Amino acid sequence: MNQSSRELAPLTSNYWRRFWRSQHTKPPSFPKDLDLVGKVAIVTGSNTGLGFESSRQFLQLGLSRLIMAVRSMERGEEAAVKLRTLFPNATIDVWVLDMASYSSIQAFVSRVESQLPRLDIAILNAGVSRLAFAKNESTGHEETVQVNYLSTFLLAILLLPSLKKKSPPGVPGRLTVISSALANIAVLPDHSSASLLTTIDDPGKFGRGTYGNSKLLGHLFLWKLMDLDYVKSEDVVINLIEPGFLKGTEFNRDVKGGMVIGLKLFQALTARAVTDAGTTVVDASVVKGREAHGCYLADWEVRPFPPFLYTQEGRDTMDKLWGETMTEYGFANARGVLEEMKKG
Template sequence: MSSRDLPPLTSNYWRRFWRSQHTKPPPFPKGIDLVGQVAIVTGSNTGLGFESSRQFLTLGLSRLIMAVRSVERGEEAAGKLRASFPNAVVDVWLLDMSSYASIQAFVAKVEKDLGRLDIAVLNAGVNRLAFKVNETTHHEETVQINYLSTFLLAVLLLPSLKNKSPPGSPGRLTVISSALANIAVLPDHSSTAMLTALDDQKKFGQAAYGNSKLLGHLFLWKLMDLEYVKSEDVVMNLIEPGFLKGTEFNRDVKGGLAIGLKLFQALTARPVVDAGTTVIDATVVKGSEAHGCYLADWEVRPFPPFLYTQEGRDTMDKLWGETMTEFGFANARGVLEGMKR
């Protein structure tokens, strides 16, 4: 049963969080073999992206594209993987998720230089604690990178995942999300555009990260409603890897808050090696049953409760329209229409 068909969860979020954080990964099925396959992992020089890359290579992945903002740091991380997996090809490609131009250049390189593409994991993201405006798009950076840039990249990669994966073996596209989307509350946008409300510094707060992830849920549900992406072409989903330790994701947290975070991590955080298995599960273990779904704890779960309400559906429609307008420069709507052919 897909996420959209499941009833929304109504139990206490923090009780679910505690239970989730202490859930252990199930064993992988025997016989998984990724020999010959090619994968892209964004933000793969550290943390979950690096660990996911390592686990793909452990399963025999033949070629890994490490899509990173810093080629120097990417090469340093790639060196470690090359040493451990000398039979695999590990490439480092520049991808700055704060730049639409960089995203388009990256996709053009995929289309030109890759003869095959099986898996794309969109892991790169930020958790800004202070309000910051993107210099080129003028959107708030958390929403820019976690939502707008991530889903522009997702849309633009769809044709390559469809056309460059072997017949009968659909491409796989997984976007890293967060359970915080379940309790996110979007700012009031009744008298303005949704993206305008999200760009308002007066409405920015600690909930910005969860809000940015909720937008991704709204986008995926609408994408499935419009039937642009078929499971026989590309299996696309969102996953919750858990609240983690052993990553640099919360590097912006300083002072007393950082101390508190470390204590909270010591009590509840999931090891990054366990989190890496959620990526493998979503892209390799799960099949078409995971298409258009949200996964957590290695299971298909319902979307955030907000999506099942009339307000949620109205917000979804509004956000979709604004997002397609935002992506007009890249002909995103035309790309999606082309997926139906």
């Protein structure tokens, strides 16, 4: 019987040894009968890098309609032209979505609800990795955590009803969120005397670990979402994936100066090709079945969550984060959306 991520024992082997092995693991072949004809997918951040490559692979498998959710309409259309040339029989639309803006997320979801008669797959790929502290002016939160955690999981919650209702009867919608193995070694700042989100928003707490922390928050949230049984696998299969450390993307575009040389050397030694990484997205969202619900996947396999989640401190932090996050999402009635999902 397949075990979920929560049922697996946490990994205790050396992280960097696992990282090296992971980066050199080759993707398996897709099932020969894998066919996405008739299906509709949303991919955020799809104008470049992993989002673009995942979109290309979906279309290659026969995806009938792609919604490219991007911040810049101009850059989105430039990418869409390339895909339309390769796949002239598919419908490829570019919709604006700014993951730094709650109002943009709500407007995007409203458009999904009113304009998409069908929705099978949503890939939440858009993310940032800031090298210096930046505050989101509309929310007051640190920008990396805002985009990678708060905005991403708000979008995830708000898309759940459409994924449930607009997928064919008897076939669950699929929701895959791009995560990072850095969540396994992330260490959250001390938040014993304040709220967790307030602590993270402190410029003095910002550092190289902030990106990993933003991904760890997503793991904590998903575990709690499963604990509360808000989303059933027969309605929507939701999971997190680690695509690997990549080359051929713009994700590290903020890196400047001498750091560029070090990054390029590290990529030359270890980085996974974006074409291989794209298969992790396809695998998690259309190859894996309901056994991947509520799971974290890496190297095309279900893996345990970060070790922190299996500790008492981790469970306490999980509860604290859930409460703060639901309060944050109060304006969007996220709790009400989840309650409706739970009713079936």
